Amino acid sequence: MDRGLAYAEACFETFRVINGEIFNWPAHAARLRRGLDAFGLTVSDAQTERMHAACLQAAAGTDALVRLTVSGGDASWGLFTPADAISARIQVMPYHADAVLPVLKVMEWSSPPIHRMAKFTADYASTLRVLRGERHALFVHQQQLVSAATANVMIFRHGQWWTPALTAGVLPGVIRQHLITSGVVREGVCPARWLDDCDALALTASSFFVRPVAGIRREQRSCDLVDLSAGLKQSLYGMPGVPKDLLDA
Template identity: 35%
Template sequence: MNDALDIQIVQHLNRGLSYAESCFETFRVIDGAIFLWDKHWQRLQHGFASFGLCLADKHQENIKQNCLHAAKKEGSDCLVRLTLTGGEAAWGLMQQATPQIFIQTLPFLTQQQTIHLQSVEYPFALLPKPAKFTADYALMLRAKQHWTLQDGKSPLICKNNVLLSGLVANIALFNQGKWLTPQGDGILAGNIRNYFIQQGLMTPQSCSAQLLAQTEAAVLLNSGSFLQVVQSIDNQPLQTQHPAIADLQQNLQAQQGVRL
């Protein structure tokens, strides 16, 4: 553990840090292509508008090209986090500033992950998640302190016996011949999740934990890994070579900007 502290005295502070006036998008850049870029842009705009701030369309191409330029320096397959904040301003909720964009990049390292999920209870009230708000992820960090996970297990987050999501991914369950994915407050409408819904391959609905007993297969969905196969939930083994998983994989692999 590092006990060092970096202490600074400032007159202005970024409002994303001061008041969590911040939202972000995470996505892959593969061979210069971003899958569902327009959806990421629209959600970023929607999130910023929730603070009463405007991210004008005229900035879209400039921001996209900056993301592509930054990603190219990392290689042909790069993970990008695009964060938008209210900018630096003096003390006070009513202060205004010039919005700031931060672009972070990380080479994407393809690795086979073994995913075993364990149901855990979300300890806070559920709020709508129309965008990826930094504050929502701060709450998730606090929620983690309430969970005791078995070795090698990742959380499957629930609220009052209703399934929500993985830690940073939507979940989909193959149950009685169709893919189901949770919907409702506390669930981010992820872009990969929405893509499959629009393709007619998944049905959004409220999902009780009782569904797990009849679940044949499960996948996690986000714009970093796209699709990850789940090996087990609550020590119940799942089918990892299910034909329904192959259908999703084949659909994604045909899209520009996707690599599984």
């Protein structure tokens, strides 16, 4: 009985492998290890490197979307029965970009935000319960922007890109951090009222990198948005593991 399935004792990373390269693999590896450390699961440098090599090998010769899931491993029955070793699983599928830009439905995240240091599988179970089948969501909590269902959100208003702070319960995304470090995006409290006068929204994730948002749906009204994501994409363009057609996407 795998402890990831039985007790959600698992973390994962999702990323693109393009021409044998992963954008900022060290950031993915560090986040994975932070999550596993929270469970008391130790992963050595050698194990991390073997996972890295296995992901590259599994996706060789393709532009592939890869998910690396690491769990507590196979163990006998019981919450406090540890496994002899962790389990690592790799899933690979060809990457295909969505042809239609998303229109996000604004949804309230009712529970208080939690600190998210890594991609814990259990966190996404909570997300599914909030979504109830809604794929394209933009979460707000107590009148603050949080994130999309599986991506960080960037909001452009008054000539500046912003992204919600980690204190809002935001995943420390790899692409998000690159944009902040590059000076393209500022991190801070993003009030939900900004949706009333923003010029653009974009989503970031290590699968599609940057995706503009076509519009927002709310209970009483909806609005269309323009695509101003070129500056975000430009800060990534030409880096290892980034698609050559990013600016055209």
